[in-house]
Amino acid sequence: MAQLGFESQSWLAIAQGNSRTHWAQFESGAIAARGHSRHLQASETPVSLAKLPWWSGLSPEVPRVVASVVPEQWQRLQAYLPPKTPIYNLGTVSLPLGGVYRGFGLDRGLAALGAGQRWGVPLLLIDGGTALTLTGIDGEKSLVGGAILPGLGLQSRALVQGTALSDEIDMTGGELPPRWALETGEAIRSGILYTLLAGVEQFIEQWQQRFPESAIVLTGGDGATLAAGLQAIAPQIAPKVVLDEEALFWGMAAMVSQLEVTRGDRS
Structure with missing residues (x-):
């Protein structure tokens, strides 16, 4: 693979997740800014696009490196960016992880790659996103296996949509609710948080039996909430x-030098 030549300069990492777009602006090999925004809509205008924090802050010449798990979002991004904007698709590159099976999530792999580079392997990566994923990597950088379950917000929305509840429950931030709650909203938070945290705790304990010296990393939008919860129930x-909220972006950075030089290629 050829070197792109912008790794130590300015470039934008765009990760199109299941429910949001995550972005990080790299400057001279470091993350200068990062954040999250809504997905691109089917009928964007220059005005609506300009309101996205990652859209208008950089010139069209700045390379965009994209990791998308939503094909529709990838197509919209290509359609909305100016024609000569250099775009690089990480979905076309094989991850340097052994044992990866067909259909293994690109975002899971990139986050595991970034966490492994920053914290070492073996590694248990717990990603609290729309789905909560647990990904185990051994000392040879091969996939041991993992698990996937609905994340905090998805579990809460499922209860609202499947019952007579009228309001979605905020599952992030704050202290853990009483385990034996006396109000419906708190009871939902209790049921979801304590059972999910107990499951994560068991996965960690079992992983440590196999890999006692392993790094254990939390990431994703719910990472901080899960970290605080583990501190409370499993000190x-x-x-x-x-807690590493930048693991995904550093995984993307690790792959930049392996991309083909396809500047301006929208295929």
Whole structure:
């Protein structure tokens, strides 16, 4: 693979997740800014696009490196960016991880790659996104396996949509609710948070039996909430868990030098 020549300069990482777009602006090999925004809509205008924090802050010449798990979002991005904007699609590159199966999520792989480079392997990566994923990587950088379940927000929305509840429950931030709650909203938060945290705790304990010296990393939009919850219910485990909200972006950065030089290619 050829070197693109912009790795140490300015470029924008765009990760199109299941429910949001995550972005990070790299300057001289470091993350200068990062954030999250809504997905691109089918009928965007220059005015609506300009309101996206990652859209208008950079010139069209700045390379965009994209990791998308939503094909429709990738297509819209290509359609809306100016014609000569250089775009590089990480979906066309093989991840340097062994044992990856067909259909393994690109976002999972990139986050595991970034966390492994920053914290070492073996690695257990717990990504609290729309789906909560657990991904185990051994000392040879091969996939051991993992698990996927609905994330905090998705579980809450499922209860609202499947019952007579009228309001969605905020699952992030704040202290853990009483385990034995006396109000419906708090009871929902209790049921989802305590059962999910207990499951994560068991996965961590079982992983540590197999890989006692493993790094354990939390990431994703719910990463901070999960880290605080583990501190409350499993103080013996929490000190061994690292919160890294930039793992995905550093995984993308690790792949930049392996991209083909396809500047301006929209295929």
